Amino acid sequence: xxxxxxxxxxxxxxxxxxxxxxxxxxxxxxxxxxxxxxxxxxxxxxxxxxxxxxxxxxxxxxxxxxxxxxxxxxxxxxxxxxxxxxxxxxxxxxxxxxxxxxxxxxxxxxxxxxxxxxxxxxxxxxxxxxxxxxxxxxxxxxxxxxxxxxxxxxxxxxxxxxxxxxxxxxxxxxxxxxxxxxxxxxxxxxxxxxxxxxxxxxxxxxxxxxxxxxxxxxxxxxxxxxxxxxxxxxxxxxxxxxxxxxxxxxxx
Numbered sequence: 001x002x003x004x005x006x007x008x009x010x011x012x013x014x015x016x017x018x019x020x021x022x023x024x025x026x027x028x029x030x031x032x033x034x035x036x037x038x039x040x041x042x043x044x045x046x047x048x049x050x051x052x053x054x055x056x057x058x059x060x061x062x063x064x065x066x067x068x069x070x071x072x073x074x075x076x077x078x079x080x081x082x083x084x085x086x087x088x089x090x091x092x093x094x095x096x097x098x099x100x101x102x103x104x105x106x107x108x109x110x111x112x113x114x115x116x117x118x119x120x121x122x123x124x125x126x127x128x129x130x131x132x133x134x135x136x137x138x139x140x141x142x143x144x145x146x147x148x149x150x151x152x153x154x155x156x157x158x159x160x161x162x163x164x165x166x167x168x169x170x171x172x173x174x175x176x177x178x179x180x181x182x183x184x185x186x187x188x189x190x191x192x193x194x195x196x197x198x199x200x201x202x203x204x205x206x207x208x209x210x211x212x213x214x215x216x217x218x219x220x221x222x223x224x225x226x227x228x229x230x231x232x233x234x235x236x237x238x239x240x241x242x243x244x245x246x247x248x249x250x251x252x
Contacts, residue, residue: 014057014072021054035083035121037200039192041129042136049075049134071231074247078227081250082125082138089122091217093146093206120204120217126192127227134229138250141202141219144186149218156181188218225252 010018020028025047029038038046053075057068093116123140130137156178159166164174173181183190193199203216231247 011069011073013076014053014069016076017050017053017068017072018057020050025050032079033085034200035085035124036079037124037126037192037202039126039128042127045129045134045136046127052134067232071247074231078246078248078250082127082140082227083121083123087122088119089143091118091120091143091146092116093118093215093217118206120206123222124202124219126202130226130228132228133233134231134248136227138225138227140222140225141189142222143204144188144218144220146215146217149182149186152182152186153178156185183218186218187220189221190218223252225250227251 016028016031025043028046028050029043049071053068053071056071120143123142126139126141127136128139156173156176160173160176160178160181164172166173168181169184171184176184182188190203191197191199191201202219204219205214205216207214228249228251229247230249
């Protein structure tokens with residue numbers, strides 16, 4: 001005699017986990033819309049979590065549905081909390097009608113420039129593997145205002161013209177472009193792995209009609225932290241956590 005099982009409704013959070021196990025893993029990471037991003041090792045750690053939750057759901061424990069649902073919902077909530085979608089910053093961007101001539105001198109605009117207001121994520125979080133069971137290290141990044149970056153470019157051009165032989169961090173500035181020097185001074189990080197030209201970009205692109213193309217808002221490191229697992233099987237974790245018995249805790 002066959003045993004009839006009652007089909008339990010699965011939450012959207014657990015559905016994404018199961019779909020990642022049985023389908024393309026990349027869709028899981030794309031869901032967080034480049035606000036929460038992962039290093040390659042961070043993706044491997046997330047893969048462990050996806051496999052663990054799927055195994056709990058597929059296992060024979062009578063509490064499997066409750067446990068797997070709680071795990072899926074908590075990791076989803078914590079990932080979204082790292083960089084909430086409602087946290088946006090208004091930036092005034094657009095074509096700066098000031099320009100540099102062939103000698104590197106800044107020429108003032110002859111007419112008033114026109115700029116638009118865009119909204120960009122107030123922060124981005126990058127997760128890596130911290131070497132604990134289902135835990136991550138986290139680095140938060142903050143956007144650099146468009147005008148701040150422009151002024152840093154202008155200062156870089158002036159410094160290169162006055163004394164290009166000056167060295168900064170072991171590099172002679174005359175061998176850098178003004179954009180490269182500005183990025184170094186502002187500690188811009190363009191990609192998750194700065195040494196891999198194919199690594200995912202942290203920069204936020206936007207369309208600039210007056211320039212006839214796209215431009216981007218740069219991000220720089222803000223502060224480090226962690227997303228630490230405290231649930232079943234976690235072992236001893238030496239951290240201070242806030243909240244109502246979460247399975248994962250955000251630490252800064």
